[in-house]
Amino acid sequence: EALLVESGGGLVQPGRSLRLSCAGSGFRFDDHAMHWVRQVPGKGLEWVSGISWNGRSTAYVESVKGRFTISRDNAKNSLFLQMGSLTPEDTGVYFCAKDFSPSLYRSNRFDPWGQGTLVTVSS
Amino acid sequence: QSVLTQPPSASGAPGQRVTISCSGSRSNIGSNTVDWYQHLPGTAPKLLVYSNNQRPSGVPDRFSGSKSGTSASLAISGLQSDDEADYYCATWDDSLNAPVFGGGTKLTVL
Numbered sequence: 001e002a003l004l005v006e007s008g009g010g011l012v013q014p015g016r017s018l019r020l021s022c023a024g025s026g027f028r029f030d031d032h033a034m035h036w037v038r039q040v041p042g043k044g045l046e047w048v049s050g051i052s053w054n055g056r057s058t059a060y061v062e063s064v065k066g067r068f069t070i071s072r073d074n075a076k077n078s079l080f081l082q083m084g085s086l087t088p089e090d091t092g093v094y095f096c097a098k099d100f101s102p103s104l105y106r107s108n109r110f111d112p113w114g115q116g117t118l119v120t121v122s123s
Numbered sequence: 124q125s126v127l128t129q130p131p132s133a134s135g136a137p138g139q140r141v142t143i144s145c146s147g148s149r150s151n152i153g154s155n156t157v158d159w160y161q162h163l164p165g166t167a168p169k170l171l172v173y174s175n176n177q178r179p180s181g182v183p184d185r186f187s188g189s190k191s192g193t194s195a196s197l198a199i200s201g202l203q204s205d206d207e208a209d210y211y212c213a214t215w216d217d218s219l220n221a222p223v224f225g226g227g228t229k230l231t232v233l
Contacts, residue, residue: 004167035222037168044125044227045160045168045211059221095168106215108222109158111170111179 002027002112004096009117012086022079022096022114030054030074033099033107036081039116040092048094049081053102063089086121093118126151127212127225134231140200143228145212147193151223155215157195159188162209162227171210172197199230207232 008020020036035050049060049070058070069082079096094117097110128146135141145157159172170179172188175195187198195212212225 037224044209045162045213045224047222047224050222061221097168100173106155108155108213108215109170109173110160110168110213111173113167113169115167 002098004098004112004114006094006096006114006117009094009119011120011122013123014087014121016086017082017084018086018119020081020083020094020096020117020119022081024077024079024098027098029077031102033101033104034072034079035097035099035107035110036070036079037095037097037110037113038090038092038119039095040089045095050099050104050107051079052104057104059104083119086119088121091119091121125226126216126219126223127214129210129212129225129228131226132229132231134233135199135202136233137202137204139202140198141202141230143197143199143210143212143230145195145197145225147195147214149193150218151193151214151216152190152195153193154217157188157190157212157214159186159195159197160211160213162211163207164209168211202232204232206230 036048051070067085097113100109101107156174160168162168175190176188209227216223
């Protein structure tokens with residue numbers, strides 16, 4: 001059974017950085033694109049970033065471009081999200097999700113998802 | 124403001140059938156397939172329907188999806204208390220070149 005476990009969330013001051021990790025197991029990690037999706041308090045799901053199976057293609061929602069960097073280590077079945085210049089608007093629960101496809105093109109079929117890790121940006 | 128529009132809430136009595144709509148445009152639903160997710164706060168979101176109307180293994184046939192033009196819908200029949208959750212539609216947007224979600228619909232079983 002495919003399983004994803006996020007870690008690295010916490011309380012961070014505005015302007016600082018944080019690195020999230022996601023460990024995958026129970027599936028061939030390097031066969032799939034991977035994504036980060038967040039849920040801001042009281043609001044819905046928002047796709048944040050995605051990375052292709054080999055890491056050569058990445059994509060970001062406009063609001064995090066230039067501040068967040070997605071990466072992966074297929075040898076360690078791990079996905080990362082380096083978040084910089086954090087603002088209170090980045091507060092939320094961050095989920096990692098496995099894509100059905102190896103590429104990012106027209107991909108929106110995420111299964112499974114992790115339980116999420118909470119990021120709180122506040123002074 | 125989400126790219127895909129869903130009603131914020133829906134409700135039904137146990138055993139009843141409820142439908143949740145998802146409205147988009149030619150650049151998203153009109154050109155791509157739609158997936159639906161179920162999310163109970165505090166847990167991992169779950170894929171409920173993919174490619175408009177396909178169910179992953181383990182998802183009961185009480186859940187069904189459909190798509191017509193630039194709109195999609197999720198129908199839940201034989202409502203159960205366990206179905207109380209938030210439901211999200213999702214698709215690819217050709218203009219944004221990214222996946223997009225609806226704003227979510229909170230389902231209450233009366």
